[in-house]
Amino acid sequence: DLGVRVAVSSTDEVGELAHAFNAMAHARQRSEHLRAQLVSDVAHELRTPLTNLRCGLEALQDGLSAPTPEAMGSLLEEALLLSRLVDDLQHLAIAEAGGLRMRREPLDVGELVQRVLAGMSPTAASRGIALESQMPHALPALLADATRLGEVLRNLLANALAHTPSGGRVRVHAEVLPGVLLLHVEDTGRGIAPEHLDKVFERFYRVDPARSRATGGVGLGLAIVRQLVEAHGGQVSVESTVGEGSRFSLRFPLDAGPMTRAA
Ligand code: ADP
Secondary structure, three states: OOOOOOOOOOOOHHHHHHHHHHHHHHHHHHHHHHHHHHHHHHHHHHHHHHHHHHHHHHHHHOOOOOOOHHHHHHHHHHHHHHHHHHHHHHHHHHHHOOOOOOOOEEEOHHHHHHHHHHHHHHHHHHOOOEEEEEOOOOOEOEEEOHHHHHHHHHHHHHHHHHOOOOOOEEEEEEEEEOOEEEEEEEEOOOOOOHHHHOOOOOOOOOOOHHHHHHOOOOOOHHHHHHHHHHHOOOEEEEEEEOOOEEEEEEEEEOOOOOEOOOO
């Protein structure tokens, strides 16, 4: 029974043991609760696209709708959303279980940023957003998994591009402090209101669910970002002003290592 508590009546060793036991029981109860919450969130997220898919197929089968390219396209869209959701969940589950296989090697972050930006620049251009980077000339090597860190940057940049209107600007820049590398992804987008700021890293948290579904997000992107950054011993944070823009910052510990680029 997870609800068992030991009465604490003394401050000696037995009392301390009782305290420790109660703390453990509490932590276990909390983790059971979180698991139940996650299962219920997942069921909820799966239900909408599944219902849309099922109703769409039934309408086709019953001859109530015609298999026009638009109708098929929107069904495919629901199926894609489901695939993405399942992929994201699997990724997150593996990361949270600490089972993510990380291949950390001394990494030239400047080069990684350039590569990721090159991949995103067609999207930025098609939306009329300037995509820029400003990296110091000499960056110390970061012990990191290039694939995972690339994924973190792509996620943050995709969000920045999705929430920034045409004519805006998205910028990646780095700062080196003693023992610390900071990477910022900044946008001039719509921003995030203070009451949402500390929640955006939670699983399935969306500031505006209706709007976000249209852009395909289910609120897992930033939860995955946080897991991946923490797997590197780093931290992620966000600052934002509504109507002005947002800035996501990654903070990584630097192990004293060789410079990857000469000044
Ligand atoms: P999703 O995949 O739904 O976008 P995320 O976990 O990536 O979920 O983000 C959670 C929420 O944070 C989103 O619903 C979005 O409203 C908000 N958000 C994330 N990045 C930005 C940004 N750069 N500007 C404004 N809002 C953002």
